[in-house]
Amino acid sequence: MSFGATPRAGLVFDLGSRRVLWRRGATRVLPIASLTKVMTALVAVERLAPGERVRIPVAAPAVRGSKMGALVPGRRVRAEALLQGLLIPSGNDAAIALAVGAAGSERRFVTLMNRRARRLGLTCTRYVTVHGLGAGNRSCPADLAELATRAITQPRIARIAARASAAVDVGGERVQALRTTNPLLRAGYPGAIGLKTGFTPAAGRCLIAIVRRDGRRIGVVLLGSLDPGATARRLLEAARRARVIRSSPGSP
DSSP: OOOSSOOSEEEEEETTTOOEEEEESTTOOEEOGGGHHHHHHHHHHHHSOTTOEEEOOTHHHHOOSOOOOOOOTTOEEEHHHHHHHHHSSOOHHHHHHHHHHHHSSHHHHHHHHHHHHHHTTOTTOBOSSSSOOSSOOEEOHHHHHHHHHHHTTSHHHHHHHTOSEEEEEEETTEEEEEEOOOHHHHTTOTTEEEEEEEEETTTEEEEEEEEEETTEEEEEEEEEESSHHHHHHHHHHHHHHOSSOOOOTTOO
């Protein structure tokens, strides 16, 4: 069965039964870019209350790459607004602000991320940054499927990850408009409820997508995909028709 351009690695799984429906290099360790932010969000919600206000550090608006925008150093912003900025437009600035607010520094927050990964049994996974820039943050589809399953059970993460857009208060009487990077949510794909995209030159285009349809929640993890949105749609449609999709040649 053809799914278009084949990702470097991937997995399709049923979140309820934990059954793997399709895989390619399920334990292949690769850079994960902003898929990192699923763990950033998980650790942040475990340490910051929704109404807690986080002081924006100087490093947050100075970071390169994707941002939620409009963050002013020294200003206090609600943790929930920063979580929206983290998960909807994949804000690197929001990742830094949450990390410093929750742990005092990015380095200490990364330690918490790696500790949480070990507690979840994520043997492929290692974090060196809170946002995923560079090639140091690495994982595999099997670990990311487990992480996604855990993260989506957090009501705060699930509520935000399912949104295609939002308008958030960033302090100083300013409201910032956010738009999702998730191709399934942007296209209005039936049942799409999250979760996260990623891109760096080292990682390529990456996606964790979860869809609720026909009484099931099906997840897709794609690493290094030329067109993760189209590939995810093909895999999800195949998963609806079959209990198990034939895995790619050479899959473990």
